[in-house]
Amino acid sequence: MPAATGLYTTDNVPVQQLYTEFIRSIELYNRERNSFRDVLCEVTRKRTARVAQRSMAFRPAGSDTAQPDVDRLVYREINLPEPVAYELAEGFTKKAIERGVSSEEMRAQHQEALNADRRLIQQLVLKAMLVSGGFWDGNMSVAPPSYKSNSFQTSHTHYLAQAAAGVPTLAMFAELKQHILEHGYGDPLNGGALVAFINSANAQQIENAAEWQTTSNYVATRVIEQLQSDGLWPASVGGQVMSAVGVPIIVEDWVPENYILMVDYKVRPLRWRLPEGPGVEGLIVDTDDDFRWLIKRYRRWGSVKVVHRGAGACYYINGANYTDPTFEV
Template identity: 25%
Template sequence: MSGLSIAGFPHSVTGADRRGFNVAADNLRFTADGVNLDVLWNEFQGVLSEWNRSRSAFAALFTSNTIDPFFDLPAGESDIEFDLQSEFGVPTAGRPNVDVIRGGLPLVWRDKSSRFTRAYLRDASAEQVRGQHAAMLEADNRRVFREVMAALTTRSEVGNRSINENGQQIYDLWDGSTGEVPPSYAGRTFNSSHSHYLVSGANQMDSKDVEDLIATIQEHGYGVAASGERIMLLVNPFQADAIQTWRANAPNANGVVAKYDYIPSVSAPAYLTEASIVGDAAPAAFNNLPIMGSYGDAWIHKSPFVPLGYVIAVATSGAGSARNPLLIREHRTPGERGLILRRSQGGAHPLVESIYERGMGVGVRHRGAAAVMQIKATGSYENPVW
């Protein structure tokens, strides 16, 4: 069997070659530095338990969890109106007459095996074995991050959407598909051309781009003060540098005049200013997600993992809130949720060959609770690659 090289490991990592024979690895119980393999196995299981409780800040802030393959949401406002009361009359009966949107959620299983030969475990230290485990955790975190962000930023119009095993469409944000009209909110109505996948119209981001993203979310009732939600703006560090220069009533890129001041968060380095800050500065972090500052109603998080040329705005009520835009679907059985570490079949110690697996799927539930803008002069929105 061919070897798999792991950076920093002095030996190749391959599968144990059984061919019908008991191998010496079956009786191996200690690493080269004397750590019992049973202790390491139990340690890994404990780490996984904690790992599954504390999902990445991105996933937790923008999602909630479900075990169902679909969800139902009202497609409009209730039409019930109270009657004018009369002295002798009886009030008419009322019931909500609201259409329902049913959206689907996928469930996809992915796995990866960790294999060690007897020679490797005999000569490896406990830290080298832990390094393999850490690499698997990082791969899982990367997968969850990519799937969450792809669900937010991938436009998939009617006719191009994925279907789950129950035949239900897996929705994106409002995308301008013919025949799909967002429900009215606070007297405001929309048409089927309404989209949350925007193009800036210029090669440089300006303050109006961010103001448009905020307005696109708030006009549906998300991220407004009364909702108790907060709009998070996710930007690449290059775009974050530009935002820090914005000042109210002063021009910025493309000659646009900003409505608000950029205000650094409480974690920002000390700085001098001639103006006084009215109101509270943004916190250093929100649900463990670092905050660099605020602009208008948005708190700003910069990350090199956000593709250059894209700005993402998301309304969140906090980790796991049902008002968050995305749903993560997991298996109905509690023991089949999260990242799972299983021992492979066979008589060898589980560390010799073990399998990491996770079953999950992500779909948009609240189609108006986020918006994405691509920064470019012309053309239609193009999905980013994660």
């Protein structure tokens, strides 16, 4: 903890008191549960994820004394990328404080550092899904496993595209839904639950489109309450949810414009990998106090990968071919 002895802001708040407040706010911040990571990721320290495949089957019996061969569940091992340390430093020089810095300025700078961490988390998780190579993308060396009577080729892709000038249609949501259901995900009878995300600019196109006028654009409170109970944006989800083909659509501007993301969030289709050392679960902060500087250095560890490749699908609605969105990270 920086000593910062004798330093005061222009509104006469001790700097040491502010730094104590900031450290406490980070402890509270690390307990929040309102990001894509909290909803869609399992946090792990393992280097691989094991995903069960359909592998056991009944076969005709042999003679009266013959015993069936012992069968076993087969897993597909998915390598998880090495955790990456993302860092940010912010602070004030003591000379700047002596010249005149208010407590509001210091609080605003600290809050922006937390906002930057939120942006990092959201973008890492979205990048893992919206950039081709997360879900089945038609270029993988293995085909999706069969489900019921459905079988798939390696060319099977969950990255769809249509030159629709950014206007979502009911058919798009139906296609996304089918791409997930045919792999056994998203079925409420099996504990699944589908949810879709779109940018507010595309939500406006839905409200303006004639084909949507006969539908109920905004879903009932019961659906919103269910999403909130599952940790989906508990503070802001109300009033920003639509519905199509039985799937709630959250209007969320973290999703880039002209993309639709649909996912079975109950299965937690992604893994957020942490290093094996202790104390690296949340946002880490180190503080320095020397002759001239009061600095806080923030660090966030993690890497993200889709492991349930059939549990989600993406639609690019502004071109005939799927184009990966650009993220800052």
